[in-house]
Amino acid sequence: MQAVSSTFSCDLKSMIQTNPTAKNARYSHVNRNRVPVRCSYRSESFSFPNGIGSSRADWQSSCAILASKVASAENASSADQVTTVNGDSNGSVNLSLVPLDSKNGKHGLIQPLTNTDLSPAPSHGSTLRVAYQGVPGAYSEAAAGKAYPNSEAIPCDQFDVAFQAVELWIADRAVLPVENSLGGSIHRNYDLLLRHRLHIVGEVQIPVHHCLLALPGVRPDRIRRVISHPQALAQTEGSLNKLTPKAAIEAFHDTAAAAEYIATNGLQDTAAVASARAAELYGLQILADGIQDDAGNVTRFLMLARDPIIPRTDRPFKTSIVFAAQEREGTSVLFKVLSAFAFRNISLTKIESRPHHNCPVRVVGDGNVGTAKQFEYTFYVDFEASMAETRAQNALSEVQEYTSFLRVLGSYPMDVTPWSTLPSEDV
Numbered sequence: 001m002q003a004v005s006s007t008f009s010c011d012l013k014s015m016i017q018t019n020p021t022a023k024n025a026r027y028s029h030v031n032r033n034r035v036p037v038r039c040s041y042r043s044e045s046f047s048f049p050n051g052i053g054s055s056r057a058d059w060q061s062s063c064a065i066l067a068s069k070v071a072s073a074e075n076a077s078s079a080d081q082v083t084t085v086n087g088d089s090n091g092s093v094n095l096s097l098v099p100l101d102s103k104n105g106k107h108g109l110i111q112p113l114t115n116t117d118l119s120p121a122p123s124h125g126s127t128l129r130v131a132y133q134g135v136p137g138a139y140s141e142a143a144a145g146k147a148y149p150n151s152e153a154i155p156c157d158q159f160d161v162a163f164q165a166v167e168l169w170i171a172d173r174a175v176l177p178v179e180n181s182l183g184g185s186i187h188r189n190y191d192l193l194l195r196h197r198l199h200i201v202g203e204v205q206i207p208v209h210h211c212l213l214a215l216p217g218v219r220p221d222r223i224r225r226v227i228s229h230p231q232a233l234a235q236t237e238g239s240l241n242k243l244t245p246k247a248a249i250e251a252f253h254d255t256a257a258a259a260e261y262i263a264t265n266g267l268q269d270t271a272a273v274a275s276a277r278a279a280e281l282y283g284l285q286i287l288a289d290g291i292q293d294d295a296g297n298v299t300r301f302l303m304l305a306r307d308p309i310i311p312r313t314d315r316p317f318k319t320s321i322v323f324a325a326q327e328r329e330g331t332s333v334l335f336k337v338l339s340a341f342a343f344r345n346i347s348l349t350k351i352e353s354r355p356h357h358n359c360p361v362r363v364v365g366d367g368n369v370g371t372a373k374q375f376e377y378t379f380y381v382d383f384e385a386s387m388a389e390t391r392a393q394n395a396l397s398e399v400q401e402y403t404s405f406l407r408v409l410g411s412y413p414m415d416v417t418p419w420s421t422l423p424s425e426d427v
């Protein structure tokens with residue numbers, strides 16, 4: 001099995017594509033052969049209004065792509081149709097597949113949405129429906145509960161499915177992880193933010209407290225395999241080296257699904273890294289508690305909606321943008337963009353670069369002396385200001401001069417919950 005580097009990414013596609021022949025690895029992947037769904041959008045171009053008004057319409061248009069020079073690839077296909085995994089692209093839908101009951105569910109729990117479940121949502125009552133990736137007992141479910149108390153949590157089997165669940169009105173919101181204090185960024189969700197048209201309307205951070213779970217009666221020295229979400233495995237690498245040094249480490253779709261898999265298949269030699277709530281839901285015992293390599297292990301989740309919220313100034317706000325540099329700006333563009341914020345005393349809280357979707361590599365130099373290949377990036381920046389503030393609007397106007405496209409992903413209240421009062425994810 002191929003070794004998975006310690007910088008795990010949560011990209012299911014890359015998990016699936018892992019070469020299974022590499023030898024002597026402790027890490028490998030459990031593959032359920034999931035195929036990512038392809039979603040297409042209408043091509044649209046937007047303009048940036050002069051100044052941001054207070055109406056939803058004004059704000060909505062200012063949240064759109066400001067100078068959409070990359071629209072074509074992102075919006076490659078024509079209709080609002082979803083191609084299903086089994087190749088059924090005729091748009092036919094089966095409303096009965098929306099898994100809102102547990103009739104067929106193991107353990108009587110709600111089964112996650114799959115690609116084939118994505119169909120227009122039926123009308124519903126007033127309870128907010130919140131999509132998350134994973135099954136009940138996943139940390140993402142806890143994050144959805146913190147973000148939207150008293151909501152109905154809708155499990156989805158992939159991040160992409162959660163995005164689509166909101167776009168297709170199956171859910172009203174999605175809550176998805178973007179970064180963990182130990183494991184780093186969840187790149188897949190950064191890429192999906194650009195591919196989809198949802199708006200960031202909030203953020204929540206939850207402390208992630210991992211346990212090692214096994215079937216009741218199984219002794220730790222009998223464990224030959226540990227399975228979990230790659231992020232959870234990365235966050236417990238040190239502890240697992242001590243607790244189960246000889247066990248193979250295998251990636252799974254999510255932490256709670258790993259616990260469920262052990263319970264369903266009666267696996268005596270396998271343990272899962274998951275929450276105490278997952279142990280309770282799937283009838284497993286806790287072999288070790290608090291096995292995250294840092295006690296302050298925290299994951300940050302974004303709250304996503306079809307419509308943006310109107311930015312305010314009466315509480316701390318964050319704004320997230322994504323942009324690509326203009327070719328003629330050369331190598332100094334990032335410096336110029338960051339200066340636009342620094343000169344206005346706007347703090348940046350996060351910067352992430354991802355390969356440019358349309359043009360990941362550019363050839364530079366003249367033909368006489370050979371050519372060099374320069375990697376092209378899309379940059380994601382979070383900054384501490386509300387788009388209702390003039391300084392933020394001016395900063396973005398300046399940034400726009402250096403970029404080939406710029407999109408405001410959302411302007412939303414910061415999660416300022418004090419650490420000591422953060423609810424534990426597993427209570």
Ligand SMILES: O=C(O)C(=O)C[C@]1(C(=O)O)C=C[C@@H](O)C=C1
Pocket residue numbers: 010133134137138139140141177180186208229231232253254255256299
């Ligand atoms: O598998 C889960 O329980 C999840 O909710 C996913 C996830 C992640 O994607 O990072 C969320 C929080 C933890 O950092 C570990 C895993």
